[in-house]
Amino acid sequence: MKLQGTAMINEKGHLSIGGCDTVELVQKHGSPLYVMDETFLRDNCRAYYQAFSASGNGEVIYASKAFMNLAMCRVIEEEGLGLDVVSGGELYTARRAGFPMEKVYFHGNNKTDAELQQAIEYGIGHIVLDNHYEMERLNNIAGRAGRTVKVLLRITPGIECHTHEFIRTGQIDSKFGFPLPTGQAMEAIQAVVECNNLIYDGLHCHIGSQIFELESFRYAAEVMMNFIEEIHQKTGAVTSILNLGGGFGIRYTESDEPADINDYARTVLGAVQGEAEKRGLTIPKVVVEPGRSIAGPTGTTLYTIGSVKEIHGVRKYVAVDGGMNDNPRPALYGSRYEAMIANKAEQAAEEVVSITGKCCESGDMLIWDVSLPKAESGDILAVSSTGAYNYTMSMNYNRIGRPAVVFVRDGQSAVVVERESLDDLIRNDRIPPYLQR
Ligand SMILES: Cc1ncc(COP(=O)(O)O)c(C=O)c1O
Numbered sequence: 001m002k003l004q005g006t007a008m009i010n011e012k013g014h015l016s017i018g019g020c021d022t023v024e025l026v027q028k029h030g031s032p033l034y035v036m037d038e039t040f041l042r043d044n045c046r047a048y049y050q051a052f053s054a055s056g057n058g059e060v061i062y063a064s065k066a067f068m069n070l071a072m073c074r075v076i077e078e079e080g081l082g083l084d085v086v087s088g089g090e091l092y093t094a095r096r097a098g099f100p101m102e103k104v105y106f107h108g109n110n111k112t113d114a115e116l117q118q119a120i121e122y123g124i125g126h127i128v129l130d131n132h133y134e135m136e137r138l139n140n141i142a143g144r145a146g147r148t149v150k151v152l153l154r155i156t157p158g159i160e161c162h163t164h165e166f167i168r169t170g171q172i173d174s175k176f177g178f179p180l181p182t183g184q185a186m187e188a189i190q191a192v193v194e195c196n197n198l199i200y201d202g203l204h205c206h207i208g209s210q211i212f213e214l215e216s217f218r219y220a221a222e223v224m225m226n227f228i229e230e231i232h233q234k235t236g237a238v239t240s241i242l243n244l245g246g247g248f249g250i251r252y253t254e255s256d257e258p259a260d261i262n263d264y265a266r267t268v269l270g271a272v273q274g275e276a277e278k279r280g281l282t283i284p285k286v287v288v289e290p291g292r293s294i295a296g297p298t299g300t301t302l303y304t305i306g307s308v309k310e311i312h313g314v315r316k317y318v319a320v321d322g323g324m325n326d327n328p329r330p331a332l333y334g335s336r337y338e339a340m341i342a343n344k345a346e347q348a349a350e351e352v353v354s355i356t357g358k359c360c361e362s363g364d365m366l367i368w369d370v371s372l373p374k375a376e377s378g379d380i381l382a383v384s385s386t387g388a389y390n391y392t393m394s395m396n397y398n399r400i401g402r403p404a405v406v407f408v409r410d411g412q413s414a415v416v417v418e419r420e421s422l423d424d425l426i427r428n429d430r431i432p433p434y435l436q437r
């Protein structure tokens with residue numbers, strides 16, 4: 001496992017993160033445990049801020065679907081980033097954290113009336129329209145509230161990028177957005193400028209997630225700038241914002257080779273500027289929505305090893321006290337992760353084992369074939385790069401409670417999400433009168 005951020009091996013030969021011994025973190029906060037390296041998290045925010053916002057023409061909004069809670073909203077606000085939310089729940093979390101609402105963009109392909117009303121009531125910065133049904137309802141809801149709302153239109157540019165098909169979103173056959181190649185995107189622009197209560201402020205596209213080739217982002221910028229020119233010619237409308245989505249890939253295993261954030265910024269900012277100058281257009285503000293590349297590498301999940309079972313001549317299964325409940329990505333996407341035994345961090349690998357979870361599913365495998373020192377019951381297993389799309393995609397299958405989340409920094413740990421208790425698991429259960437006794 002590659003050590004990233006503040007992760008290091010301490011004098012006891014244990015993995016330490018944020019100056020905290022991970023074995024002691026488990027003793028203090030329990031197992032499994034999500035550990036977020038706050039210094040690393042802030043460094044990632046700053047790298048994005050420097051690369052995009054410091055130029056004056058870019059804005060970074062963190063995609064909260066990757067990892068969100070009240071404390072995370074505070075960190076994002078302190079680091080000067082905006083926020084991308086995709087549900088009333090994410091919006092509510094941001095609001096309860098006191099996040100500045102004018103820096104929030106509201107996404108989603110099927111926002112409810114209640115969510116649109118909530119967004120208007122909170123004074124949200126932008127709503128990203130996905131379809132005509134939503135456009136019409138938002139226009140009516142805003143009208144009834146006596147308000148105008150700034151909107152972006154989500155466009156599917158028809159770009160195929162090289163990533164898992166479930167996390168690819170820019171291709172024309174997609175549930176998201178108004179398709180560009182079919183002419184429907186232009187129809188949507190013509191419709192939105194007619195809406196009295198909506199202010200057309202710009203466009204959005206998101207071509208997918210865990211992308212490594214910068215060329216895909218450059219090409220998306222070019223296609224969108226071409227569309228912006230067409231919009232201007234056909235309607236006279238000015239596109240002030242071009243939101244190019246998220247999708248910047250991270251390292252999960254050694255086969256992943258992420259690009260540099262500064263190169264990413266230079267590529268997209270340069271492409272937008274170059275295309276604008278070529279076409280005689282005003283340069284729009286460029287917004288990016290990174291999620292995974294801010295939170296992902298900064299998270300590590302700590303598990304306790306329980307049963308170790310060898311099927312002679314076939315495989316050794318090492319079972320941990322978590323699994324697909326806290327990290328469904330291997331089961332969903334076949335995602336690969338790296339791991340180490342936190343209390344044997346200096347010991348050399350001596351066997352190849354497979355890490356399985358505790359769910360009642362054969363597919364509950366966290367890592368197939370990983371080289372580790374001898375894995376024994378009671379050891380602490382650390383799985384890296386679990387900061388994004390782990391807690392936020394976790395579940396209670398088999399009535400297993402979600403682990404706690406701690407922020408670590410400067411030798412201190414702070415709980416930012418409590419572990420779910422057994423009582424939490426039955427909190428919303430109700431016994432109807434005829435079953436009561
Ligand atoms: C609209 C939108 N914006 C931003 C993101 C964040 O993407 P990532 O976490 O890959 O940066 C996503 C998720 O893929 C998304 O759907």
Ligand SMILES: N[C@@H](CCCC[NH3+])C(=O)O
Binds near residue numbers: 210329388
């Ligand atoms: N949840 C996905 C990515 C999709 C994000 C939202 N469009 C993942 O874990 O990789």
